[in-house]
Amino acid sequence: MVTAKQLSNHPTAQDIFFRVKEEIVNISFSTVYRNLGILVDEGDLITINIAGSEIHYDHIVDNHCHIQCRVCGKVRDVNVPAVNFNGVLPSDASGFTVDGVCVTFTGVCGDCREKIDMKGEKK
Ligand SMILES: [Zn+2]
Ligand SMILES: [Zn+2]
Incomplete structure (x- = not known):
């Protein structure tokens, strides 16, 4: 559902949500967020945790x-x-x-x- 192209340039969950929403109008933020969590658990994505910043996602693991x-x-x-x-x-x-x-x-x-x-x- 979430493609590598949508994940380039280290987006936040919000960024990804808006991009996915362009294709799947009815999708909810929680669905996107849940899917990101699954991809992280499976090792297909990493999170970048910077103090004082939102979490950013990266497909370069x-x-x-x-x-x-x-x-x-x-x-x-x-x-x-x-x-x-x-x-x-x-x-x-x-x-x-x-x-x-x-x-x-x-x-x-x-x-x-x-x-x-x-x-x-x-x-
Ligand atoms: Zn700047
Ligand atoms: Zn990176």
Whole structure:
């Protein structure tokens, strides 16, 4: 029901809901949300949890890094080597068993950069 195309560019559940709704007018948010949960459970999707932000979904499930625009909140990929957490022992991690790593860059996206620049010119 939810296609990879609809999932490009790290949408939120809301984003996906609106895109699916274009094709299936009567669909409810809870149905979309439930399906996203199933896809995550099956390993076809990952969630990107950024503190203070809505959950974003990603169909690229390999370990990779993200950047979030601090103006509009959009999430994109960052093309840097992912942090490898395999081999990090509990003794290195304050006794924690490490099962994931989440490095999120912050910055300003191109669209917001443009808007900021335009505002700057008007002054
Ligand atoms: Zn932005
Ligand atoms: Zn991604």
